[in-house]
Amino acid sequence: MAEPEVFDVIVIGAGPVGENIAQYATQGTPLTAALIERELVGGECSYYACIPSKALLRPVELAATAAHLPGITGTRLDRRALLARRDEWVSSYDDSGQVDWAEGAGLTVIRGTGRVAGERTVELTTPDGTRTLQARHAVVIATGSEPNMPHLYDGFRPWGSRDATGVDEVPRRLVIVGGGVVACEAAVWMNALGSAVTILSRDDRLLNRVEPFASEITLKALRKTGVEVRLGVEVTECRREDPEPTGLGRVHGGPVVLQTSEGELTADEILVAIGRRPRLDDVGLASLGLDAQKALSGDVPPWLILVGDASGEAPLTHWGKYRARVLGEQIAARATGGTPTPAPEDVPVPQVIFADPQVASVGLTEAQARTAGVDVVVSHVPWTAASGAALLRDDVEGGAQLVVDRASRCVVGATFVGPEAGELLHSATIAITGKVPVDVLRHAVPSYPTASELWLRLIEQLPQELLRPTP
Numbered sequence: 001m002a003e004p005e006v007f008d009v010i011v012i013g014a015g016p017v018g019e020n021i022a023q024y025a026t027q028g029t030p031l032t033a034a035l036i037e038r039e040l041v042g043g044e045c046s047y048y049a050c051i052p053s054k055a056l057l058r059p060v061e062l063a064a065t066a067a068h069l070p071g072i073t074g075t076r077l078d079r080r081a082l083l084a085r086r087d088e089w090v091s092s093y094d095d096s097g098q099v100d101w102a103e104g105a106g107l108t109v110i111r112g113t114g115r116v117a118g119e120r121t122v123e124l125t126t127p128d129g130t131r132t133l134q135a136r137h138a139v140v141i142a143t144g145s146e147p148n149m150p151h152l153y154d155g156f157r158p159w160g161s162r163d164a165t166g167v168d169e170v171p172r173r174l175v176i177v178g179g180g181v182v183a184c185e186a187a188v189w190m191n192a193l194g195s196a197v198t199i200l201s202r203d204d205r206l207l208n209r210v211e212p213f214a215s216e217i218t219l220k221a222l223r224k225t226g227v228e229v230r231l232g233v234e235v236t237e238c239r240r241e242d243p244e245p246t247g248l249g250r251v252h253g254g255p256v257v258l259q260t261s262e263g264e265l266t267a268d269e270i271l272v273a274i275g276r277r278p279r280l281d282d283v284g285l286a287s288l289g290l291d292a293q294k295a296l297s298g299d300v301p302p303w304l305i306l307v308g309d310a311s312g313e314a315p316l317t318h319w320g321k322y323r324a325r326v327l328g329e330q331i332a333a334r335a336t337g338g339t340p341t342p343a344p345e346d347v348p349v350p351q352v353i354f355a356d357p358q359v360a361s362v363g364l365t366e367a368q369a370r371t372a373g374v375d376v377v378v379s380h381v382p383w384t385a386a387s388g389a390a391l392l393r394d395d396v397e398g399g400a401q402l403v404v405d406r407a408s409r410c411v412v413g414a415t416f417v418g419p420e421a422g423e424l425l426h427s428a429t430i431a432i433t434g435k436v437p438v439d440v441l442r443h444a445v446p447s448y449p450t451a452s453e454l455w456l457r458l459i460e461q462l463p464q465e466l467l468r469p470t471p
């Protein structure tokens, strides 16, 4: 039997998170890392998720804004050019640029499927057979997540998020099942591309993890652009004639007939976007006497690390990459006898939902803070409260909200809903991470006339006693 190939660190999954942890675990050290990938180096994010969706959404957002800015006439979307822009941003599904980056960073990229096969051991399956790799220090599972797909769709080939971001043939009538981030973002670009979109959501509001005012604005805005949104609806049965493997982003067969709790519905395609779960089913946990549940609860040996979507933490690229930087540095420090730089426990998670308008939030919602027992004060203003914000689009609807801990006077949560709201978010992330009290924040002067002046209005709304310096 051949001797196992030995690396200091073996990373299974070369998405953005796997790439980052391999880089941070080795840079500036003599350590070696193998980066195992069975599809495309760069992962879901680069080819099928964040990048193509945002490549599609930006021109859609600009066209919609231009249509509501007196002084501009004649802006229209060019469907073919829009899809070409998407193709350009996903490098036409070619990962050679990312492989070059990884190799340039000193990482060994290995094509194949990785599976843990015992202590610090990984079995690698390639078309040429199976090999064994051995890690001196750490094995990382960065295998991402996979979409939830109820059995009622078995055999009918519904679209998943990959088809929506990879859209090539625009269905005339598209039903989107789900009311979360992927559903709302996809509704915006598919509607702009010309589909008649119907959202069916089982929940009684869209985007059920954000502040309720953000859900309401999103619902109203989608309906205003012609998207039909039905809330509190359950799909009970799916039928389709001639389902066919026509390829990524193409209509997968004949019309789809759905039975729902509110009657029958026919569409040319259906996109199922009802959340994702960590991809842990086939990564060899059983070889260590573990299962997914145990692994997600952190009950793993110290040499085994779960990170990114596979860890069950916030399924966001920037969050996974942050954790990869922290954990990668810890691997490097332990392996080289150094001391890892401590990371704070309570780092807030930011998220931007690129619907129209954008929903940008960080930290706790009011409800989450109250459930956690924090005595909070909430300040809320409409987007038009600051002229710099209102100037961005004439028919603007949106709002801004701060959740402030009365005891510490620090912001614990913030939500901005409006045009380009995502660009405002980092100010709140810094305020929360840096624990800057509001009596200090009131001296951070935003430029006039910018959307940042919403901070002035929000702070003015707070009780006076919070704005005086503590004696």
Ligand SMILES: Cc1cc2nc3c(=O)[nH]c(=O)nc-3n(C[C@H](O)[C@H](O)[C@H](O)COP(=O)(O)OP(=O)(O)OC[C@H]3O[C@@H](n4cnc5c(N)ncnc54)[C@H](O)[C@@H]3O)c2cc1C
Pocket: 012, 013, 014, 015, 016, 017, 018, 036, 037, 038, 039, 040, 041, 042, 043, 044, 045, 046, 048, 049, 050, 051, 053, 054, 112, 113, 114, 115, 142, 143, 144, 145, 161, 165, 182, 279, 282, 283, 307, 308, 309, 310, 314, 315, 316, 317, 318, 319, 320
């Ligand atoms: C439509 C959509 C839009 C999104 N938009 C955003 C956004 O705007 N911003 C944001 O922050 N997040 C967004 N996300 C979430 C983001 O895509 C994920 O959080 C991110 O991709 C997670 O990175 P990862 O490296 O953990 O996993 P992935 O990107 O999924 O990468 C995991 C990699 O592991 C590989 N792999 C899996 N199993 C094995 C194995 N056994 N052996 C070898 N390789 C394996 C996979 O092929 C894959 O390449 C979006 C998600 C979707 C679906």
